[in-house]
Amino acid sequence: MAKRPTIKELAAEAGVSVGTASRVINKHPNVGEAVLRKVNEAIERLGFTPDSAAQSMRGGTTRSIGIIIRDITVPALASFTRAAQDTLEEAGYVLIVLCSTDSKERELELLDVLRKRRVDGLIMATSSERDPDVLAACERLELPILLLDREYPKDWDAVLVDHEAGMEEAMDHLLSLGHCRIGLVTGQPTVRPSRARTEGYRRKLEEAGIAYDPALVRTGGFDLNSAFFEASALLSLQDRPTALIAGGINMLGGAIRAIRAARLSVPGDISLIGSADTELAMFSTPPTNVISHDAAEQGRLSAQLILNRLAGRSGPDPHRLTLSSQYVMRGSCAPPAKSG
Amino acid sequence: MAKRPTIKELAAEAGVSVGTASRVINKHPNVGEAVLRKVNEAIERLGFTPDSAAQSMRGGTTRSIGIIIRDITVPALASFTRAAQDTLEEAGYVLIVLCSTDSKERELELLDVLRKRRVDGLIMATSSERDPDVLAACERLELPILLLDREYPKDWDAVLVDHEAGMEEAMDHLLSLGHCRIGLVTGQPTVRPSRARTEGYRRKLEEAGIAYDPALVRTGGFDLNSAFFEASALLSLQDRPTALIAGGINMLGGAIRAIRAARLSVPGDISLIGSADTELAMFSTPPTNVISHDAAEQGRLSAQLILNRLAGRSGPDPHRLTLSSQYVMRGSCAPPAKSG
DNA sequence: TTGTACGCGTTATCAG
DNA sequence: CTGATAACGCGTACAA
Numbered sequence: 001m002a003k004r005p006t007i008k009e010l011a012a013e014a015g016v017s018v019g020t021a022s023r024v025i026n027k028h029p030n031v032g033e034a035v036l037r038k039v040n041e042a043i044e045r046l047g048f049t050p051d052s053a054a055q056s057m058r059g060g061t062t063r064s065i066g067i068i069i070r071d072i073t074v075p076a077l078a079s080f081t082r083a084a085q086d087t088l089e090e091a092g093y094v095l096i097v098l099c100s101t102d103s104k105e106r107e108l109e110l111l112d113v114l115r116k117r118r119v120d121g122l123i124m125a126t127s128s129e130r131d132p133d134v135l136a137a138c139e140r141l142e143l144p145i146l147l148l149d150r151e152y153p154k155d156w157d158a159v160l161v162d163h164e165a166g167m168e169e170a171m172d173h174l175l176s177l178g179h180c181r182i183g184l185v186t187g188q189p190t191v192r193p194s195r196a197r198t199e200g201y202r203r204k205l206e207e208a209g210i211a212y213d214p215a216l217v218r219t220g221g222f223d224l225n226s227a228f229f230e231a232s233a234l235l236s237l238q239d240r241p242t243a244l245i246a247g248g249i250n251m252l253g254g255a256i257r258a259i260r261a262a263r264l265s266v267p268g269d270i271s272l273i274g275s276a277d278t279e280l281a282m283f284s285t286p287p288t289n290v291i292s293h294d295a296a297e298q299g300r301l302s303a304q305l306i307l308n309r310l311a312g313r314s315g316p317d318p319h320r321l322t323l324s325s326q327y328v329m330r331g332s333c334a335p336p337a338k339s340g
Numbered sequence: 341m342a343k344r345p346t347i348k349e350l351a352a353e354a355g356v357s358v359g360t361a362s363r364v365i366n367k368h369p370n371v372g373e374a375v376l377r378k379v380n381e382a383i384e385r386l387g388f389t390p391d392s393a394a395q396s397m398r399g400g401t402t403r404s405i406g407i408i409i410r411d412i413t414v415p416a417l418a419s420f421t422r423a424a425q426d427t428l429e430e431a432g433y434v435l436i437v438l439c440s441t442d443s444k445e446r447e448l449e450l451l452d453v454l455r456k457r458r459v460d461g462l463i464m465a466t467s468s469e470r471d472p473d474v475l476a477a478c479e480r481l482e483l484p485i486l487l488l489d490r491e492y493p494k495d496w497d498a499v500l501v502d503h504e505a506g507m508e509e510a511m512d513h514l515l516s517l518g519h520c521r522i523g524l525v526t527g528q529p530t531v532r533p534s535r536a537r538t539e540g541y542r543r544k545l546e547e548a549g550i551a552y553d554p555a556l557v558r559t560g561g562f563d564l565n566s567a568f569f570e571a572s573a574l575l576s577l578q579d580r581p582t583a584l585i586a587g588g589i590n591m592l593g594g595a596i597r598a599i600r601a602a603r604l605s606v607p608g609d610i611s612l613i614g615s616a617d618t619e620l621a622m623f624s625t626p627p628t629n630v631i632s633h634d635a636a637e638q639g640r641l642s643a644q645l646i647l648n649r650l651a652g653r654s655g656p657d658p659h660r661l662t663l664s665s666q667y668v669m670r671g672s673c674a675p676p677a678k679s680g
Numbered sequence: 681t682t683g684t685a686c687g688c689g690t691t692a693t694c695a696g
Numbered sequence: 697c698t699g700a701t702a703a704c705g706c707g708t709a710c711a712a
Contacts (some may be wrong), residue, residue: 391690
């Protein structure tokens, strides 16, 4: 549609050879003063920009990296992506964002899209760490992979979050308030965050000498609807929990909806804790306590790690970073109501 | 890093010429039964995928389209992007998402990134329709542009939202409730949505025979902080408004924060209306009335329009679609408190 | 310091 | 129906 000037035209315009033009473009040291100026002027005049497809072909690198996440619509993932995007862009890379909706089939399709595009690297938060097909597809890519809060039986870089610590703080708080029946809604144990949260939950219960009641822990999808469904199940128990932890970055809304549907009030009837510091948590009434981590920082670090890897600046062994998680106290937790 | 098989290797593996291999890959009709099978088997064996950089160079098209938005972190924009992404991916395209933070300089930089990448099309929601530099930079791209809720003095396709209608419904409601002093916080008039909302606001005021009070309308950035700042200013007026409309898709949080800071309650002290149907609006207490539109549909349509344009299926004149906006009633509006 | 020429992986054209 | 070959735009080794 729009024919952009090629390096050949640029060379002609500047009265030099294509080789020289190329050297100027790539800032080679050995270029004559006068020639440099001539070519730069021509670049300006023509509005020349090297064709990155041709550069890719020549250099064997696309300067693009792919990311597969559940859903860009989830605030924490958007923050992550935004930060990664910005960091990568500074380094001349571009991010290709793909959403899997937590579906294995979709993940495989998207991996194939990225394969065709010859991305230089991949940031991935798979829906299941235990799926051999996805694992195989990732390996087949043969490129630097950065795992987003996931653990694989592979030597891949990763940026993890210490969900356990935040969960333990939250549990300490609830227990100190006198809660004994604490409900937990989280995702499948096939992903690290679910396991870490459950782990922290169990440990604190044990420490407090409270028996673990499997009926109080419900796992499902990480989405709003699952959260609503599982939380509702918990709330309709005859001996319902006096506190509820939404153990997923996008589950708070579902939990609130369930609480509302059950005509319960926070924190009077039930204490509530979310797992990401969203607008909803900040501006809900009462403001909701959350176990949160810095998603933007996570994005920056992820980008940095993969850039390092691509630049060959990382050694042979995997780089694993762990971000801390904090328990943020607001107004959604109180001592349990005295049971009648 | 990872050397993928080329079409030449594929041809060798299958015992045919590269031309034939190419024909099989691209599903040309004239290929012999046996050869077809041989090549397909070889593709399978080698895990061959055509290099899209090479395809781009050959075909002059990258099958990628760029999108410049304010911030992917804004829920409505994330929904939009997600839907556009999915639609484009189905058609074999990829979306390159770039965030401008509403900065003109950043927009120019990002336009240049897309220029280098030779994207085939652009979806854009610029921070100002009146900036000649941005306009010029867009034109210089010489490619199909789809405007996202923006108006330019150019023949570009666009998907617009009828913000006016939703605003009028909202105003009707507030006026019928008896509100006379209605505050409006929105963005700069350099973008269409701000103008449309203000327009609807003024018209309804006029219809109701209420004088337009400029002190009640504050414009600034579309971000949370601006919303907080402007809303706070409104709330600290000696004769403060009895209702507040947050006229931007990401302003509700700021408005709520301002209301909270002023120790006012919704809807007792002040009625509140937002401009996008977010989790915050749905799960706030009380649930917030909003003027909303279907951002996902907007994304789908945008993708479709630009795909049509790229396929040459659109005529010479611009295609402009307008989505309706709806006023959603929940619990955040009530009659004004009787002033003491 | 500068110019020439080749090859990167594809697709399309043209013979056969 | 199939094979050979040119061309896309660029970077670089090599020659001058």
